[in-house]
Amino acid sequence: MIEIIGVTKVFDNGKNKVKAIQDVSLNINKGEIYGIIGYSGAGKSTLIRCINLLERPTTGKIVFKGEDLTALREKDLRSRRKKIGMIFQHFNLFNSRNVYKNVAYPLRGSKLSKEEEKKRVLELLELVGLKDKVMAYPSELSGGQKQRVAIARALANNPEVLLCDEATSALDPKTTNSILELLRELKNKLNLTIVLITHEMSVIKQICDRVSVMEGGQIIEEGTVAQIFSQPIHETTKEFIDTTTNRGKIYEILNKEENIFNIKEEDVLARVAYIGESTTEALLSKGSRKYRIDASILYGNIEILGETPIGEMIILFSGERENIQSFINYFREKGLIVEVIDHEGSNSKVYTKCS
C-alpha cells in the first residue's frame, strides 16, 4: 500500500544541518495497523509527515498504490492527499467552525449537493459516535470528542489510509483506549490501512499488527508486534517493552543485596518466552518430571497481542547441570525462547539481561 524507499530528510536552516531521518525504508501492507514507536526526537513525526509529503523527503521516494508521490505535480498531490487522511496530537480542528462544518470542510469541491453533503457528514458523525454534537463548537468538546471529530473529518473523502500523528498522546488513558478501539473498529469497517506513531508501547500493544522502533532517525528494529514483544533485540526496544510490563522489576529485585529467592551457585536462571500455541502444552511440569529438575517461576506475564498470547517467565532451575541443559534444550525444541541469565550464585550482585 505504502512503500517508503530510502527516505532521508535533512533540515537545513542555513547554519547547521540536522538529519531527522536517515535512509529509512518501510513497507506498509493494505489493511494493517502499522506502528512506529520512538522517543521524542527519534524522527518518527517527521517520517509520518513524509508519507503525505507535509514534509518533502530530501532524498528517497514515497510510493502510494504504486505511484511515486514525490514525483507528482502539486495539483495531483493534493488529489492523492484526499485519499490519505491524517489526525494529529492536538486535533487541529477549525475553532471558528462547529462540528458539522469541520467535518464538511474537506467535502467542498467534491461535487456533492447540499443534501448529499449533509447525509455524508451525519453518517461520519454517527460512525465516530458524535451525532448529538453536530452544532457544538470545538471549545465545547472534550479531548476525546475533539479527536473523534478530527477522525470523522479525516475520513470524509473515503481515504484508504489514515495517518495518526501521536493521536492519543494528549489524551488520558481511558480516552486513549476508547479512541484506539474506535480506530480498530473503523479499520475493519472501512478496510483502512492505519499508520500510527507513538511513544507509548501500550498503544502498539493494543492495536498494532506490525511495529518499527525508531532511534536517531533510523529504524533499529522491525517486526510483528508478537515478535518484537517476545524477542526484542535492541536495548531501546527492551526499554519500551519494560514500560508496559513488570519485566524490568524482576531484574531490580534480583540485583538487590539480599538473595530473596535463595539462588544457589549451581542453579540456572533463565528467561523463557513463548508465543501462541506453545502456551497450551504443560511444558513446565512435563519437563520437570522428565529431567527431575525443580523449576520455580520467579516472574510470569502474559500479554494478548491481537489474538496471540505471548508469555514470558523468569524460571529458576535447580538440579543437575546436565539435566538442566537438557530441560532447556527441550524447551527450545518446543519452540520456546530461552535466555540464560548470568548470575554468581548466592553472593551475586550482578544480574544482567544477556543470554
Add this chain to the structure above:
Amino acid sequence: MKEVILKYIPNVLDNRIELMQSIGETIAMVSISGIISLVLGIIIGVFLVVTKEGNILENNIFNNIMGKIINFFRSIPFIILIGALIPLTRLIVGSAIGTKGAIVPLVFGTVPFFSRQIETALMEVDKGVIEAAQAMGSSPLDIIFRVYLREGLPGIIRGITITLISLIGLSAMAGAIGGGGLGDFAIRYGYQRFQIDITYVTIIIILIFVSIIQGLGNLVLKKIER
C-alpha cells in the same frame, strides 16, 4: 436650552453649518480611505504571511522586499508623508488639496500599519490547523480564504478596529493641510481664532466616533469569537 448653548459654546452655534459639513467630510475621508486601505491591507497582509519561510507560498525575496517597503512607509511621519506624496496625489486624483486630495496620503499612511495588523492576526492561526488543511488536500487559495481569513477573523476584526481609530487621527492631520474635516475645523477656529469651545466640541465628536467604532468592533468580536 438655547441660553446654555449660547453661554458655553457660542462659536459652535455660529459655525454650526460648517461643523456639520466638517463631520460629513471626516466621515467621507475615513470611510473611503478606510475601505481602500482595508482591501489593500488584507491583500498585503496575507501575502506577508503566506510567503514567509516554511509557509504555503514561501518566497523569501518577495517577503523581504515587501517587508522593507512597509517599514519604509511606516517610518515616515504622516505630516511629512502628505507633503512628499503631493505629486503622486495629483497624478491619481487630480488634486492634492481638499477631501479628495487627503485620501491618497491617508491610504499610504494606513495600509502599511494595517498590513502589519493583519500579519499579526494571521500569524496567530494555529500552524497545526494549516497543516491539517494541507493534509486534506486544500490548495493554497483554499487555505487563504477558508482557513487563514476565517480562523484569523477575530484578530482581523481587532486590527480593523485599531486601524480605523488611528485613521480618524490621521484624517484630522490631513485636515490641517486643507483636507477639510473635523481636524481642519478645529484648527482654523479653535486654534487659530482662539475659539476654544470649538476645539472641545470637536474632541467630543471625535470621541463619539471612536467609541462607536470600538463598540461595533467589540460587538462583532462577541458574535464570532469561540
